[in-house]
Amino acid sequence: MNAQTADRVIDTFSPASPYAGMPTYYAASANPTPRRPELLGEEVADICVVGAGFTGMGAALELAERGYKVIVVEGERVGWGASGRNGGQLVNGYSRRMKEVRQHYGAEAEKAFGAMALEGQGIIRERVAKYGIQCDLRAGNAIMAMSKPQLKLMAERTEEWHRHGHTQMFLAEGAAAREHINTDRYIGGMFDPIGGHMHSLNYVLGEAAAFESLGGRIFENSRVTHVDRGAEPVVHTAKGMVRANKVLVCGNAYLGDAAPDLSGRILPVSSQVIATEVLGDDLLETLFPTNYCIEDIRYIPDYYRRTADGRLLYGGGTIYGGFDPASIEGKILPQLHQTFPQLKGVKVDFQWSGNFALTMTRYPQMGRVSDSVYFSQGDSGHGVTTTQMLGRRLAEAIDGQMTKFDVFASLPYIPFVGGKLFRVPYCVVGAWYYGMRDRLGI
Numbered sequence: 388m389n390a391q392t393a394d395r396v397i398d399t400f401s402p403a404s405p406y407a408g409m410p411t412y413y414a415a416s417a418n419p420t421p422r423r424p425e426l427l428g429e430e431v432a433d434i435c436v437v438g439a440g441f442t443g444m445g446a447a448l449e450l451a452e453r454g455y456k457v458i459v460v461e462g463e464r465v466g467w468g469a470s471g472r473n474g475g476q477l478v479n480g481y482s483r484r485m486k487e488v489r490q491h492y493g494a495e496a497e498k499a500f501g502a503m504a505l506e507g508q509g510i511i512r513e514r515v516a517k518y519g520i521q522c523d524l525r526a527g528n529a530i531m532a533m534s535k536p537q538l539k540l541m542a543e544r545t546e547e548w549h550r551h552g553h554t555q556m557f558l559a560e561g562a563a564a565r566e567h568i569n570t571d572r573y574i575g576g577m578f579d580p581i582g583g584h585m586h587s588l589n590y591v592l593g594e595a596a597a598f599e600s601l602g603g604r605i606f607e608n609s610r611v612t613h614v615d616r617g618a619e620p621v622v623h624t625a626k627g628m629v630r631a632n633k634v635l636v637c638g639n640a641y642l643g644d645a646a647p648d649l650s651g652r653i654l655p656v657s658s659q660v661i662a663t664e665v666l667g668d669d670l671l672e673t674l675f676p677t678n679y680c681i682e683d684i685r686y687i688p689d690y691y692r693r694t695a696d697g698r699l700l701y702g703g704g705t706i707y708g709g710f711d712p713a714s715i716e717g718k719i720l721p722q723l724h725q726t727f728p729q730l731k732g733v734k735v736d737f738q739w740s741g742n743f744a745l746t747m748t749r750y751p752q753m754g755r756v757s758d759s760v761y762f763s764q765g766d767s768g769h770g771v772t773t774t775q776m777l778g779r780r781l782a783e784a785i786d787g788q789m790t791k792f793d794v795f796a797s798l799p800y801i802p803f804v805g806g807k808l809f810r811v812p813y814c815v816v817g818a819w820y821y822g823m824r825d826r827l828g829i
Contacts, residue, residue: 412662412700412737413471413588418521420465420592426606426627432458434785435622435631437611437645440470441770442763443637444594445510445778450785451601458629459603460622462610465595468641471588472741473771474660474690474702476680477508478528479582482749482767485547491748492798499794501551507772508581510779511590518600520593523695527679528582531564531573537684541577555581567677572726576684584680584692587771611638611645616757635781636762639770640742646762652752653744653765654803659715660702661723662737663730667697674699674727689722699723699730711740743768747803751777753795761785763795 434450436443439461450457461467481488481500489497515524532538541558548556559567560575567578595605606627614634615621622629636646640655671693675681680692691701704718712718715738724731746752746765751773753763761781766773777795784792 410737411472411588411660411739412694412698413586415737416586416589416694416696418589418592420596423461423465423605423607426460426609426624426629428627430458430604430606430627430629432456432604432629432631434458434633434635435460435620435629436635436637437614437622438462438468438637438639438642439465439591439595439605439607440468440637440639440641441591441774442639442778442781443635444470444591444598445775446635446637446763446781447603447778448514448594448598448601449779449782451598451603453782453786455785457598457603458631459595459598459605460609460611460624460629461605461607462638462641462643464607465605466588466591469639469741469743469770470591470774472660472739473587473658473743474680474682474692474700475584475587475771476528476682476690476692477511477583477585477772478530478682478769479508479553479579479772480504480548480769481751481773482769484544485551488750496794496798498551499791501553503776503791503794504551505553505581506779507775508583510775511585511772514594514597515585515590518593518597520590520597522585522587522589522593524583524585524590525678525680526583527567527578527580527677528584529564529567529576529578529679529681531568531576531681531683533573533683533685535574538575541575541684545577555579567675567679568681569674569676570726573683578679582680586695610643613644614646614760616760618759620757620759632759633785634760635785636756636760637764637778637781639764639766640744642764646756648756649762649764652800652802653746654707655742656708656745656768657706657710657712657740657742658702658768659704659712659718659740660700660738661716661719661735662694663699663701664734664736665697666699666730666733671697671699689726691723691726698736699727699733701726707745715740743770747801748798750798751795752798752800753777753780753792755796 433455436459609624620634642650682690689703749767752765763777780792
C-alpha cells in the first residue's frame with residue numbers, strides 16, 4: 388500500500404451497505420479495499436484517466452507499468468459500474484463474428500481482429516499471476532445451442548476460430564456436451580478451455596491495488612463535469628481539476644455528461660443478474676462437471692456459472708435505455724427454471740442490474756476527439772475480455788504505437804437509426820424480431 392492509501396478506511400462491503408446501489412453478490416463478497424479520496428483542488432499528471440472500471444483501470448495499470456505518472460478520476464467507486472456487476476465470464480471474441488468484420492471492413496481488418504481476439508483473457512491471467520489478484524479465476528466457457536440451426540452456427544464459429552489459429556475451441560454434442568453442462572435445454576455447443584470466469588469486482592479492485600503499488604493515484608466520488616480538450620487538457624470535477632498531457636475517457640455506459648458527444652454514440656442497456664443461496668459443491672458439481680461458465684447463442688442470451696462459495700449466479704434479459712425491470716427475480720428465475728427444473732424453489736440471496744454500452748455496429752468504438760484526448764467505449768456485452776485488450780491499445784497509443792489502435796480507430800462511426808430520441812424504440816423492434824427467431828429456434 389503506498390502513501391496515498393496508507394491512512395484510509397478499509398472497506399469490507401456487505402448487503403447492508405451496497406457498493407453498486409443495490410445488494411450485489413460481488414459487493415457482499417468483495418476483498419477489503421481502501422476508500423480513495425475525493426478530488427479536491429488541482430492535480431497534475433502525465434495522463435488522466437476518466438473512469439475506474441475495466442477499461443480505465445486496465446489502461447492506467449499498463450501506463451503505470453510503462454513509467455507514466457497517472458491519475459484516475461472516478462465518479463463513484465472503483466468497479467462501481469458494469470465492471471463490478473457483470474456475469475464474470477471471460478468470453479473470447481467480440482459481439483460480432485469475424486466474418487462480419489470481413490464483410491463490412493475487409494480481409495485485413497478481419498485478420499487484425501482475429502489476431503487480437505484472445506489477448507484480453509491473456510492479460511487477465513497475466514495480471515492475476517503477476518500481482519496475486521484474488522478473484523477466483525477459473526478456466527473454461529461454453530456457448531450453447533438449443534436447435535439444429537443454432538448448432539450449425541456454432542460449428543461455423545468453431546471453424547472460424549480454427550481458421551484464425553485458435554484451435555483450442557471445440558464442438559460437442561449430446562452426451563459429450565453434458566459432460567460439461569448437465570441440462571436437457573441444449574443439444575450441443577462450442578467449448579473454449581481458455582475462456583473462463585472470475586469475481587469481476589475483485590479483479591478490478593486488484594488492478595487498482597496493483598496500479599497504486601506503482602505510484603498511481605485514484606480519486607473516487609469525483610464525477611467529471613467536463614474535459615477541456617486543448618493542447619494541455621484539463622479534467623474538471625465539482626471540486627477539483629487534473630491538468631495532464633493526455634486524457635483517456637473510459638466511462639462507457641456510465642460516462643454521463645462528461646463528454647456528451649461520446650455518450651450520445653452509445654446506448655445504455657441493462658442486464659439483470661441473480662445469485663442463489665449457497666447450493667453446495669455436491670449439487671453444483673452435478674450441474675457443472677467441469678466448472679465451465681455457460682451462455683447460450685440467442686440474441687438475448689442467458690449466462691450463468693457457479694461461484695467459489697457454492698452459489699449459482701444467473702443473468703440475462705436486456706432493457707434498452709438502461710432501465711431496471713419491475714422485478715429482476717421475476718425476469719430471471721423463469722429462465723433458470725427452464726435450464727435447471729430441479730432448482731425450482733431455490734432461494735435468491737442477491738439480485739441486481741447493471742448497464743453496458745451498446746454501439747450501433749456492436750463493434751467497440753475507439754479513437755481521439757482531439758490530439759490530446761483519447762477514448763474507448765461500446766464493447767456491446769463482451770467487455771470482460773475486450774476491455775483489457777483495448778486498455779492496452781490506449782496505452783500503446785500514448786506511447787506512439789498506433790498500428791493496433793488504428794485498427795479500431797479507423798472503423799467508421801455509424802449513429803443509431805432514429806438518432807438519440809428514437810434509438811431505444813429502434814433497438815426494441817430489432818430485439819423483438821431476433822427474439823422471435825430465438826423462440827423459433829432459427
